[in-house]
Structure formats: structure tokens, C-alpha cells
Amino acid sequence: MKRDKALDAAQAADAAFEEVRNQPFPDDIFTAPELRWAVVGCGVIAHQMAESFALAGRKLAGVWNRTESKAEAFAEKYGVEKVYPTFEELCADPAIQAIYITTPHNTHIRYLRGALAAGKHVLCEKSITLNTEELEEARALAKEHQVQLMDATTILHMPLYRELLQRARAGEFGRMNIAQVAFGSYKEYGDLKNRFWNRNLAGGAMLDIGVYALTIMRLFMESAPREVVSLGNLAETGVDEAGGIVCRNQEGQLGVISLTLHSKQPKRAVLSFDRCYIEIMDYPRADKAEIVWTEDGRREEVAAGVEGYALDYEAADLERAVAGDEEAQSLIGYASDVMKIMTETRRAWGVVYPEEEK
Template identity: 40%
Template sequence: MGQVNWGIVGPGGIASDFAQAIKEVNGDIFGVWGRKVEKARDFADRLGVKHVYEETSEMFRDERIDVVYIATPHSVHYSYIMDALHAGKHVLCEKAITMNGEQLQEIIALAESKNLIVAEAMTIYHMPLYEKLRSLIQQGKIGKVNMVNVIFGSCKENDPTNRFFNPDLAGGGMLDIGTYALSFTRFFLSGQPTELHTTVKKHETGVDEQSGIVMKNDENEMAVVSLAMRAKMPKRGIVAGDEGFITVDNFPRADQATITYTSDGSVETIEAGEEGKALQYEVKAMNDLILGEGENWTLPLSRQVMSLMDTARQKWNLTYDFE
């Protein structure tokens, strides 16, 4: 595989983990930019990054950069993605990839016009376990899929100024943990839901703190999603058919699942991949796309997930001024 030169925008915690994954797959990282130059320099020193840029425009103009990984707060993803695409860079952006479907559609149109790759850094789409589970479902292992159930509850510090609850930073559960839950859901459904019912409990700041979502598609498959930002719940996804059900715990980076069979209650364990290599799988998938190997099949899923999030938030009457 040829060398792909990565640039990193936003030297925070997830970026440090992702940088390590780039090093393990690629060997090195070409450049980094941070809002605070000192923080970017410290990041570069710790992780052996070759270049520190003082402006994003400097990174985006650098012809030696092939792809930009964006790990800023999601409220500013759109502007960085658009700037990078205009400069001719491929982009892998952390979830949620944009604030809404309108922004994502603009990004997709620009990427297509420039023959560039843009993708969302969603671990679920690249974990080997999910490819294996989907293959087993297609083989009829649990019969006809009828129901997907996902719960994800996180108990964040009740601080109205932090990014989880601050509306100025696009806080709330949907654009944070909801992206994982709905990505799991859409991955296992045969088609996009066409019916969505939901209710929400809002935080004192006005963002979504808890929500329940019920969906159905034209294939008569249903899904129920429960989200909470002030109530800890397991990260659990269930895919249920008429001959058994699959349970995936810690589903964002899972490497193991169980199948419980309806006929006799027996349980089978399914394993694939390694949880600790979740970000490496993302790096390799993006490298492959840039080098012309494979198809960018995850972007349509990201687009459909964003549409579901838009629909839910519209029903909650929850929008942000910068949308």
C-alpha cells in the first residue's frame, strides 16, 4: 500500500488516539493544526508529527497533505470540511459529521464535483464484527429480522457550560451518543425508516437530555432507540429475528456478540476483530479509498442517519441558531 499523508485538525483526546492509529497503520503523521498553537506543538512532540501549522488554510494549501482528519467540536465540522474540500483534500470527520442533512448534502455535492472522498469516522461501519454479523443475518442465522433495539445512556457532569449541554456548542444526546445508536440501527435494517415517532426530555439549557425513538421502514422492520445523557445505561444493541436474536454489548467498538436461538434457548458467541484496533480499521478503510481500493459505502448510511436525526429534532422543536 502506498503512503497516505494525513493532516489532523483539532489536537484533542480523540485525535491523540486517532494519531496513534495512523502511526500504527501508516508509520507517521504529516501535520497538525490546533486553535492554540502551543497545544498543537505539544501534540506534535508527543506523537512525532512532522509539521505544525499555524492556520488551517496553511495545512489545506499544502500539496503534501492527502487527507484531513477533523476532530473539532461538531458545531464547526461543516466549515472545516468545506474549506478542506475546496482546497482539494480528502476528509475523514468525527461524528456527528455535520449539524444537519442540508450541510451534509452540500458537502457531498462539493466532494463529488471535485472527485474527493469524504467520510464520517464511525467505528461501527468498520469493525470486522459487524461485517460478520451482517453476513450471518443474510445467511438466515436468526431468520427474518423484525426488530432492532438500542440503548445508550451516559451520565455526564451536569454542567450547562460543557459541550454536552451547551446549545452554543450544539450539545445534547442526539448529536453525540445518538449518532452511534442510529448508525447501529440503520446498519442492520434492510431499508431506511419511513415512519418515526419520538419524545424528548430537554435539559435546562434546552438541548436533548433524554429521548425515545420508535421507527418503522417499508419492510415492516421496527427499531426502538433509548438515549440518555444524565442516566447511565449499557451500550447495548439487539437485532431480533423470528429464529433468534443477536446481542452486542459495548457496541460502538465491539469485537464480540452472542446469538440466542429461539428454538432451544442456546447461545452462540461470535467474535471478529479487536476492540483496541477500532481506529486502525478506520484509518485503513480511508487509506484504501484514497488509493482507489473499495467503495465509499458508509457515506450513504451517514446521510440516512443524519436524516433520521433531523426528523427527530424537528419533532422536538430543537434547532440551533447556526443551523
């Protein structure tokens, strides 16, 4: 079934689920010992994770939400074992081993502090924190309490990128020279209080969509950028509406990023190497890419993973990290590099959230 790429993100995710709902679940996704998971928050992405677990024949062990009635409805819908009346009670329960945080960006650090200090492994939705300082604090807490912290940005977990990275690191493509990455969504100005435009909810293009573009760029760079130049346009609410970012690392590799929340653009990444370029459309949860070889113009399609299992891959990577998989454990380093770029760029544009003014 060919999906309509004009669908919004939630609709596209629903369509991807439908494609795999009646298919046998792959036996190569969850390969580490299973953890008992709880979810914090009951928004769209929490529902997607519950559905993703269901595809694998698994259930969440717990849920907490600020509005208890929403948590109860969520638990009833997905067969969640326990609804916790407070976040503190969830963290104190020794039966819970891993927590998936799905609340707004500006609340993440609050829940990260509680969960990590309680000895829980954490998968946290993007943007994992508001800024570099918060992420450094969270990583220090994870290290202190000997637990795993993982960023849920899908690009870090999709099998397609693992396969392409293996081939790149083996030298098959030659040197990566430039990554050109675009992401554009159209959000109405009509409701400037919604989360996309709301400064009090850490709105703006950078934390909502920029994290995807910068993550795919960073994955294929040999090292983190040392130089970043940019221009950004702000909405009347004070959050970033659109921006252009150019990055360069010590190896001279370039990244060129374009973002907008008020104009539709294709979610398109082009990674240009000496021997080929790789084009990836709808890259946040991509399961296909096309390689165009420089020498003869030959086109090669690469397929790995399945879009409908995107959140299963995230949970599986956390379980792999807990089991000692060093590759999975290293993913947080990419998140830190991306967060540094986002923090410095956003501040250069004058986008500062209320939590950062305290």
C-alpha cells in the same frame, strides 16, 4: 485482561490501547496504499488517532489547531512532521492527502468545505455535520472534487459488524424484525456550559450518543426508515437530555432507541431475527457479540477485530475507499440516512442550534 466496563469512554479507550500496545500489529487492517494524513484539532480523539497510528508504526504528517501551542505540543508528543499555522495552509499543502477532522460538531462544515474543496479526502468525527443540509453540501463537494468523504462513527468500521452483516445478508439469521438499542451516560448538571449541555457547542444526546444507536439500527435494516415517532426531554440549556425513538421502514422492520445523558444505561443492542437474536454490549467499539438461536437456545460467541484498533479501522476504510473499494465508499450512505433521522427528530423536539437560525 478484563476491563472495568464502568470506565468512561476515554478511560476505556486507554485501557483498550494498553491491551494491544505490545502486540504485533495485524497485517490485515491497512491493506490499501498509505495516505499522508493531517489532523485538525488536538482534543482527546485526535490523541487517540495519533496513538492508533503509532500502534501501526505510522505517524501523522501534519496537524493544525486554533491554539498553535497545543498543535506544537501534540506534534512533539507524537512525532508529527509539520505544524501548520493556519487551516488554509494545511489545505493548500499538496503533500497532505487526507484530513481527519476532530473539532466540535458545529465547526465540522466549515472545515469540510475547506478540505474537500482543496481536493483532500476527509474522515470526519461524529456527528459528521449538524444536520442533513450540511451533509448534503459536503457530499456534493466531495463528488465535485472527486474525493472521498467518510463518517468516523466507529460502528461503520468495526470488523464485527462487517462479519455479522455478511451472515445476515446471506440469510443465515432470517429476517431482521426489530432492533432495540440503548445508550445512557451520566453527565452532571453542575457545569451546564460544558459541551454536553452547551447549545453553542451543539450539545445534547442526539449528536453525541444517538448517532451510535441509530447507526447500528440502520446497518441491519434493509432500507432507511420511512416513519419516525419520538418523545424528547430538553435540558434547561435547550439541548436534548433524553429521548425515545421508534422507526419503521418499508419492509416493516422496527428500531426502538432509548437515549439519555443524565442516567447511566448499558450500551446494549439487541437485534432480533427470525432464527436468532444477537446481543452486543458496549457496541460503539465492540469486537464481540453473542447469538442466541431460537430453535434450541444455543449460544454462539462471535469475535472479530479488536477494540484497541477502532480508529485504525476508520483510517483504513478511508484508504480503502480512496483505492476504489465500493463497500467502503458506500458507508457514507448510512451516515446520510442516520443524519436525516437525527435532524428531523431533533427539530421536532425543538432543538435548534444557533448556526441553524441564521
